[in-house]
Amino acid sequence: MRIAHDASALGIDWPDGRTETFQALWLRDNCPCEECRHPSGQRLLDTRRLPNDLTISSAAENGTIDIAFSDGHTARFDAAWLRDGWAAPARRRRLWDAAIQCELPVGRYDEVLAGGAALRDWLAAVDELGFAILTGGPTAPGTVTRVAELFGYVRETNYGRLFDVRTVVDPTNLAYTGLGLGAHTDNPYRDPTPTLQLLHCLASSAAGGENTLVDGFRVAADLSPDHRGLLARYPLRFRFADADTELETEVPVLTLAVSGELAAVHYNTRSVQPIRVPDVHAYYEAYQAFGRMLEEPRYRIEFKLEPGDLFIVDNLRVLHGRTGYSESGERHLQGCYADRDGLRSKLAVLSR
Template sequence: MLDQATILDGGKAVALTFAGGEQQRFHAIWLRDNAWDETTRAPGNGQRLITLGDIAPQTHVSAVSVEGGRLQVTFQPEGRTISYDARWLAENGYDRDHAHAPGWTAPEIETWDASLGDRIPLADFKAVQQSRDELARWLHGVRRYGFGKLVGGPTESASLLKVADLFGYVRETNYGKYFEVRTEVNPTNLAYTGLGLQAHTDNPYRDPVPTLQILYCLENSAEGGENMVVDGFRAAERLREENPRGFDLLTRHCARFEYAGSAGVRLRSRRPMIELAPDGELIGVRFNNRSAAAITDVPYEDMADYYAAYRRLGEIIDDTAMEVTFKLAPGESFIVDNTRVLHARKGYSGAGSRWLQGCYADKDGLLSTLAAIEMQPREAAE
């Protein structure tokens, strides 16, 4: 896999040529910091045993060689030779064009609209409980599309906690470990009425926002009440294509969100409606008309255009060509990436019953579980 290694710039870097002719350059300080020898990393968990301050600022490479497909690097002034796995270096190379247009998405993400059709990530509850392969297949779909559905689950109260147990832990909030979604008298939240709800992300007034939401159906004989999901990333892409300046305004300026519906609770946050990482990666959408507070962080000169972009984003989200709709039966549930996918509900009548339960969890647990399953074949091969 690794054919050749050459010292560059008096030892400040090395150039590697991999099988097939691909070349990558690595700085000496980067290589030393990312060594996996027993004095740099703990064998059991891979955590670093040293700080950057323990590595000499004048660290450089005095010799390199390729032996048995591994890279051997001798560092000075330590006078130590450290071995590197060629595949790891190839996977973690950074010598590439890092330029991206603002709003780019990671390779493992696929944006979608109503044309997603029957490609909804769908799995049987018992199957994902019993099979790591089935669980991985479903979690892979959730990572790719930002939501997924489970069928064939139990219909006892609190069954949704078993969904969270598949990959992580429940994130408890002021609503408790889980909350009831059914009509209430004098509700503390409009979700507890029969009203239709615009597509939204949940709890935008929290910092950090819950990154996953699970909704689980226990009863559903009422007329209406269908669930809808909308890909906020695709909505942001559409806005960027139509109105680059409006997209820029919604990413550069913070909106404000607030919730004070329960005694002793007053939650506030200040975040952009469309959030980008420093390198322009699209990493989050916060959109919730019910919880929007006064926007005060946009300059006067930009406010009219900001509101025009805000309005257009809402119109895109409301476009039926963006939505995937389904009705949950008892024992069915769905999960959404609350940093990306907006969910909604059509209004329903007082006849019959509609009882869902909801809870929050964290995406890092889901991604960790998926990554651990995906790494098992490689670890077994090694």
């Protein structure tokens, strides 16, 4: 490793041939010493106190990389931290289609409940694939919230801490009928939209009612660039209202991160309001293409929950639906919402 510097920056030639340059102000701002950083890991140094004309006075490699600055402070950096340690780890994300039907991410309830490696692997599947299944659980009401509490907290909504999905008289939501439901995002009319949804089967004697899942990110990747651009550019209005609730928000079908990568999908034909865009024809062409692809067998997986089984989806990535079912039998699910940051936090702790 070779280091060199001028007043404005430090250059490092790593043994593998990689070369990096670190600006003086960035290095001073990230000093790891106890004067600049609390033992908790939180910063003590206030960036606003640093002069804009800060420079490097000297730099040397002495087991650590020691840098003296024009403000009189010296920072000592571990070389490994400058090499890779400061950057956020790459998030594992594997896109999938119907071929994954043969290798569904399934955990056993009793093993996952015990925590440790089984829980870690189950949560890792959710983070990587956007869904996972749990089998062999009890059929006791409220089990779905206990599973959510393995990694975080239940997000309570107007539907309550948990909600029942079964046929009711005079339903306010099509989920409470025996009708089939196309692939959709839950609660896109809510801001923020719930990031995780869990559904637990209490009874399943009715014919039909298979659950369907599709990776919205995988489908979006197969759209034409023009169609992706239109669905990311214009927000749609989603709305839900009943006697006690009125919820409405605007969000694009495809939400992009600042990096340009796809960050979220919001698609729900039941709660979307009249579309208002400059070129209606072009937009509908993109909107219809995406919606029809979501229902294509090449993208969709299908499974039927047995009593005690449960599945979880990343509600901003994996769209879920169901086939219609007969009202002569019984189909009773309980669901709840949770937050993805809680899941990722628990996964990070278990992966240490």
